[in-house]
Amino acid sequence: MQKNNVVTVTIEDIGVNGEGIGKVDGYTLFIKDAMIGDVIEAKVMKAKKHYGYARLQKILTSSEARVKTPACPMARKCGGCQIQEMKYSAQLAFKEGKVCGNLERIGGVPTELLDEIMEPVVGMERGETAEVAAAADTEKAGAADYQPFCYRNKAQFPIGTDKEGHVIAGFYAGRTHNIISNTDCILGVPVNKEILECILAFMEEYKILSYNEEKHTGLVRHVLIRYGFTTDEIMVCLILNGEELPYAEVLVERLRKIPGMTSITVNVNRAKTNVIMGDKIKLLWGQTFITDYIGNVKYQISPLSFYQVNPVQTKKLYELALDYADLTGEETVWDLYCGIGTISLFLAQKAKQVYGVEIVPQAIDDAKNNAKINGIKNAEFYVGKAEEVLPDYYKEYAKTHNGEKAHADVIVVDPPRKGCEESLLQTIVDMQPERVVYVSCDSATLARDVKFLREKGYELAKVRAVDQFPHTVHVETAVLLQRKNM
Structure with a gap:
């Protein structure tokens, strides 16, 4: 393949940045604005040995998943909405498939197990945000189904x-x-x-x-x-x-x-x-x-606070995490990467005691304040790296309790895109919680960490994708891992 070649490509997948992926005689091309199911004419702009980048010239056969006209005239120019031209039902199917594919390919989770435990993706429903009339009108958007807009706070x-x-x-x-x-x-x-x-x-x-x-x-x-x-x-x-x-x-x-x-x-x-x-x-x-x-938890949000940008879907995500935690009121729970205490305070309503850990001091100040304004007294918060705080706590506990091991009933993690460090995962295993609830913004690093935990005595029990960011390639995932009887 050479630069400036004009080729006909059938798009078979979508890349991490929303670009269409297709092959010409086995050579892989990444093409912005192309969609799964499109047959397009594209011009090669950069050619490497095994793959290249091309520019969409003409859509020869439009994908059934493509809307006739995107609701936003800036959709192709702007870097925000990578897949706004895809019908929402197709976006949800793509995101669910992305999570499933990563768990299978990277995490080594058997297909038959995923078929059994994977729950349907949680999408946004009509009327859940204050949609502008023109954007919410599916006929004007050229879509056969509902398209959610106006969801960012x-x-x-x-x-x-x-x-x-x-x-x-x-x-x-x-x-x-x-x-x-x-x-x-x-x-x-x-x-x-x-x-x-x-x-x-x-x-x-x-x-x-x-x-x-x-x-x-x-x-x-x-x-x-x-x-x-x-x-x-x-x-x-x-x-x-x-x-x-x-x-x-x-x-x-x-x-x-x-x-x-x-x-x-x-x-x-x-x-x-x-x-x-x-x-x-x-x-x-x-x-x-x-x-x-x-939900019924109140938060004070400053300009520097981390706070989920889609409150409608955040409520669904946190309710899912709470459901997976399966709390009875007697549990000790650790919430790692707790931010301003959003998940922690949800958990504290049903747990005996919650400990939150976050590296950003201001976020911990916000978390403590949020606990106070909600009258929640069974949540404590620690400043520091989760991968340092929890292992240090585990070691110190043994020293001060005659060798007795620190234990948690449930551990919840919601790490950044890089996922959890192996030392933290090992400490989680050592603390032997009955359940680990992992909330992830990157299903690839989630899959890597799930593989580690499955090899250390935990089995995947539930998986569900939550669409926090319609019209983008990003997807949140919640999984439940249960400790096997060793």
Whole structure:
């Protein structure tokens, strides 16, 4: 295969970044915007020995899974929605297959076991979010089934300047830092558009410069917006390459007129980095947090808090984890990578005692505060790396209890994409919990860790995918592992 070859390809799979995958005479091509079932004409842009990258030129035969017209006109340009052009029922089938395939291929889980224990993927249902009318209209979207939009309670918009010198907000094009101007992302809540247009007009009027990433000049880098789905409270935080926002009182006066506005802050980030947020928060108006609920548990959320972006599906995910934990009120539970205590506080309602571990000190402060405002007294939280805190606790317990081993009835883990370190997994095995509930945002590392635990005396009992991020390739998974009688 050579660069600039034009080839006909049948798309057979989707890659980790949402690109279509097909083969021509055994040679693998990755093609953005192509979908499983498409037959396309593509131009090879980069050719390596065993695989290459091509650009979609023409759809010769459209996949049955493809919508006629994506609801968002920016769908192909923007890097956010990798599979918005796929019908939602097909997205769910793809994600369930992805989880199953990784557990089978990487985790070594037998097909017949997965057929027995895999539960249907949990998708979003009509009416669960405040969909904009045009996007929710399946006929306009060209879909044969429901398409969920407006599900994100958080959005971070980079601020830049276009070629005409106008200040813009939007999202980065795929694999670049080029901003696609768009104040009306249909994954976010409709009020985002009003907030962004207010800020952009203010910046134009008072000649406030956007940040230039290459030159490390300008002031406004990003705008963070959070929305409480249950409370309707709104947070706006401007991330600055500086300490102060000129004429801040003018912007505050305009933003506070928006119904639900609760918190207006600035975040200082003067570092030359791709990291969006700095450590310092300055209050301009209102309070430094908003509140929201998952189920009947109340949370205070600051600009720096980690909080799941899809509250509708988060409730389903946490209820699933609670169901898998199968608590009776007598159990000691460890929740590793607990964040601001979201899962911990769910578990504490049914457990005897919960211990949460998280590396970010502010998150632990938030977790303790969230326990307090909910009147939950059977949850304790520790700052540190889970892969250090739990093994150290296990060793120290034996020293102070005449060699007796520390025990947990249930251990819940919700690690980052890299999964759990082997030392942590070994400590989990040593503590001999009856059940391990593993919540994962990456089914590949989940499968790797499941393989380790299965080899150490645990068997996979339940698996279920939860679609936290419709129109993207990402999927959350919850699994239950039970200790075998050794």
